[in-house]
Amino acid sequence: VKKKASNYEKQAQPVKQTAVLGAGIMGGGIAYQSASKGTPILMKDIKDDAIELGLKEARKLFAKQVERKKFTTEQMAEKLTNIRPTLSYGDFDNVDLVVEAVVENPKVKDAVLTEVEGVVGENTILTSNTSTISINRLAQNLKRPENFCGMHFFNPVHRMPLVEVIRGEKTSDAAVGATVAYARAMGKTPIVVNDCPGFLVNRVLFPYFGGFSFLVEQGADFQRVDKVMEKFGWPMGPAYLLDVVGLDTAVHANEVMAEGFPDRMAREGKTAIQVMYDNDRLGQKNDKGFYAYE
Ligand code: NAD
Numbered sequence: 001v002k003k004k005a006s007n008y009e010k011q012a013q014p015v016k017q018t019a020v021l022g023a024g025i026m027g028g029g030i031a032y033q034s035a036s037k038g039t040p041i042l043m044k045d046i047k048d049d050a051i052e053l054g055l056k057e058a059r060k061l062f063a064k065q066v067e068r069k070k071f072t073t074e075q076m077a078e079k080l081t082n083i084r085p086t087l088s089y090g091d092f093d094n095v096d097l098v099v100e101a102v103v104e105n106p107k108v109k110d111a112v113l114t115e116v117e118g119v120v121g122e123n124t125i126l127t128s129n130t131s132t133i134s135i136n137r138l139a140q141n142l143k144r145p146e147n148f149c150g151m152h153f154f155n156p157v158h159r160m161p162l163v164e165v166i167r168g169e170k171t172s173d174a175a176v177g178a179t180v181a182y183a184r185a186m187g188k189t190p191i192v193v194n195d196c197p198g199f200l201v202n203r204v205l206f207p208y209f210g211g212f213s214f215l216v217e218q219g220a221d222f223q224r225v226d227k228v229m230e231k232f233g234w235p236m237g238p239a240y241l242l243d244v245v246g247l248d249t250a251v252h253a254n255e256v257m258a259e260g261f262p263d264r265m266a267r268e269g270k271t272a273i274q275v276m277y278d279n280d281r282l283g284q285k286n287d288k289g290f291y292a293y294e
Contacts, residue, residue, distance in 0.1 A: 012177030023054025029157030035082035197260025243289035
């Protein structure tokens with residue numbers, strides 16, 4: 001962990017208008033969170049139906065807040081206008097900060113980041129919500145790598161308080177500052193970390209998943225392990241958490257971690273997590289993981 005997140009904010013340009021690229025699970029959640037806390041956000045995707053899904057998700061979350069009497073219907077309608085869906089870069093010239101949240105594919109991210117860098121102002125901060133791709137690697141093709149850093153949210157965005165702000169080798173303090181300030185404006189707790197496989201949270205979480213996988217491979221009952229960890233005081237056990245994260249995401253992230261830390265994270269043979277994935281048990285996203293979902 002670098003300097004305290006708050007130290008960077010002194011150098012930050014104000015973040016008044018933002019944009020998110022990708023209206024998927026994360027993009028939709030980021031748009032909702034920004035809009036609900038009052039920062040206008042453009043939500044860009046390449047497909048109309050993706051935009052519709054992102055908006056539907058945001059409307060659902062706003063409606064829940066109305067049910068809980070956190071907002072009135074009028075406030076909800078007003079906050080919803082903070083999200084401006086778009087299929088083009090038309091209004092990107094006055095955006096202060098962009099969060100890239102397209103599919104986890106380095107080539108797609110490279111193309112999208114290069115594209116957006118060409119349409120925004122010179123001082124616009126670009127960030128990526130990547131979970132596994134190196135920030136230094138994504139910065140390589142950018143003309144202004146000093147304006148780029150990671151902004152890693154967790155799923156579901158509206159419930160998870162932490163945001164990892166990942167500083168690349170060339171990232172400026174001003175870029176970190178603006179990103180930290182925006183995270184705070186969204187009601188989140190930012191931490192500033194260096195670029196490495198797994199950043200901070202996944203470096204703690206994946207060895208834990210690995211330990212759990214070992215237990216299951218040795219014959220432990222996963223439900224019992226979950227119950228034990230709940231009694232230990234954690235909100236959920238590792239099997240349930242893996243179902244939430246997605247077994248495909250877990251396998252991919254584990255590969256990245258094993259490549260980055262072969263001495264600690266690489267394993268011979270198949271892990272229990274890999275076996276689940278091979279059997280198309282992806283977790284909540286396809287209704288079957290360690291547990292079955294309706
Ligand atoms: P998703 O598949 O739900 O959404 C991706 C969206 O990007 C889709 O709507 C797609 O149409 C859109 N897209 C693709 N190419 C585009 C382009 N050129 N321009 C604009 N939009 C484009 O994916 P997701 O789960 O929301 O993940 C997005 C990013 O967030 C990934 O980098 C992922 O690693 C990261 N992330 C995901 C999670 C998670 O739990 N899902 C958690 C943290 C971070």
